[in-house]
Amino acid sequence: MFKDKPRSVLLESRVWTLLYQMGFDLLSGKGGAQLVADPRDTQSPKTQIDCVAIDSEVGLACECKTFLEPKKDPDFLGTISRLSGIRKGFVQSIKKQFPFEKENSKRHIATILFTWDFLLSESDAKRAAAQNVVLFDEQALEYYRKLVAHLGPAARYQFLSEVFPSTQIEGLEIKTCRHCERKQGKLFVTPFPCARSTC
């Protein structure tokens, strides 16, 4: 005996479960997280974020939107503007509340919109990209749900590569030998100068 979840709740649950299975350390609880504009003021406005996932490398603020049947969102620009608007407060809050153990480390922050039965045009996608909002539709979500079922937490790296394209990742820089200017690859794994006899 079971009762189906409403679509909006189901999408949020699926996204939360995906982030949990990907191994993020900190996650939002039931009903999502609330971003408080001014924590000293009890009357300060709060912004609800459907799913939040934070670890030592990244912070993700996810919004979930769905319709009962395939439809174009008349206020899509408003939705992405709102999501983009919380970015600054989200970055500052994470920095203060969950500081790094290592100094001089940088946590990458992303705002993601998960959609289900949303009809999106090319211009919508461009607008979202301009506002630094990453879009995932129901097919992408289903793909990552399957991937995480196969690979477990390792699936997060493919997910993160889609969320942070062309982003420099700390510790993965290509280093060159100062002496012979060769790139450190499989042959040159030792610190500078490289181990080649001709170097």
Next chain:
Amino acid sequence: MIENVQHRDALIGFSRQQSKQIITRIIHTADLEEEQTKDGKLRLVRRVKNGFVCSKTSRGLFC
């Protein structure tokens, strides 16, 4: 400030109180009773009219 963000381990599973509520609901739904065994553990049993005691186990209901 972000409210309602916790460590993953704190968000999974049921609290002691929730577990108790769930068990109580199962007992009521399935019309079962709790009975203490000789070694002090609790087991769920279904009492039937003719006096037999049926024990609810993971493999089914045994009388």
